[in-house]
Amino acid sequence: MPVRCVTKIASAHGLSRKEMLDELLFMILSGFETAATFLSWFTYLMSKHPEVQKKIKQELKQHGISQDTMLTPDMLDQLVYVDCVIKEVFRFSPNVNATLRTLVADDYLGKGDKIYHLHRGEVVLISFYNLHFDRRYWIIDPERFYPDRFLSEDKNHHPYALIPFGGGHRACIGQDLAKLELKIIITRLMQFITFEDGGEDINSGGHKQGLTVTPKNLAVYVQFDS
Numbered sequence: 001m002p003v004r005c006v007t008k009i010a011s012a013h014g015l016s017r018k019e020m021l022d023e024l025l026f027m028i029l030s031g032f033e034t035a036a037t038f039l040s041w042f043t044y045l046m047s048k049h050p051e052v053q054k055k056i057k058q059e060l061k062q063h064g065i066s067q068d069t070m071l072t073p074d075m076l077d078q079l080v081y082v083d084c085v086i087k088e089v090f091r092f093s094p095n096v097n098a099t100l101r102t103l104v105a106d107d108y109l110g111k112g113d114k115i116y117h118l119h120r121g122e123v124v125l126i127s128f129y130n131l132h133f134d135r136r137y138w139i140i141d142p143e144r145f146y147p148d149r150f151l152s153e154d155k156n157h158h159p160y161a162l163i164p165f166g167g168g169h170r171a172c173i174g175q176d177l178a179k180l181e182l183k184i185i186i187t188r189l190m191q192f193i194t195f196e197d198g199g200e201d202i203n204s205g206g207h208k209q210g211l212t213v214t215p216k217n218l219a220v221y222v223q224f225d226s
């Protein structure tokens with residue numbers, strides 16, 4: 001069944017059954033593709049950064065989480081380093097690389113002799129990718145994949161320097177669900193396996209633009225921890 005994004009304002013009778021179905025399918029699609037993309041990047045980046053996997057595993061050990069441990073919300077809350085890894089994967093490889101906004105009023109951007117007049121009705125593209133790598137907003141080199149930045153110099157980064165879920169009142173409605181599910185999946189994976197680099201020829205990363213931005217070349221070995 002084709003999925004159509006509903007933009008029509010609900011009539012006085014509310015949403016029709018078809019519109020309701022469209023909304024539900026959109027939710028499933030927007031939640032599935034994005035999470036799958038994040039996990040591809042996580043797999044790729046972990047294969048290139050064994051030291052980060054080691055630190056995640058150390059954190060699990062420190063909190064008494066072994067292969068037999070069933071995860072609870074309280075346990076997950078304690079895993080601060082895993083949160084840093086999630087943020088850094090989102091920063092370094094934005095799944096969704098931009099969003100659009102249509103101006104409802106005239107506005108001005110910039111300062112000094114570089115002021116741009118924006119007009120009502122114009123569409124502005126906000127590039128997450130540019131913000132995530134903008135040297136003005138990051139103390140530690142933004143080109144470096146380094147989850148520890150969120151525990152040190154970049155702990156208090158500008159709130160709009162990292163917006164993988166967009167911002168304002170049209171920000172992603174599923175972001176808390178997404179962060180929770182990704183934290184559970186990552187923690188569970190790291191209880192059991194280690195990703196190893198499949199070699200520069202076939203695990204060379206790159207970017208492939210589809211509905212989301214995925215790694216172009218991803219090939220890893222999966223090592224089962226004893």
Ligand code: HEM
Nearest residue numbers: 030031034035096099164165166167170171172173174178
């Ligand atoms: C890794 C996971 C996800 C990422 C990176 C992501 C990213 C985004 C982004 C960038 C936007 C546009 C925000 C803006 O323009 O300011 C968005 C909107 C949206 N997302 Fe997500 N999303 C994720 C997961 C989910 C999940 C799990 C759901 C549903 C359960 C969901 C439902 C939606 C919906 C309904 C919108 C449109 C909100 C609106 O226009 O008011 N997303 N998402």
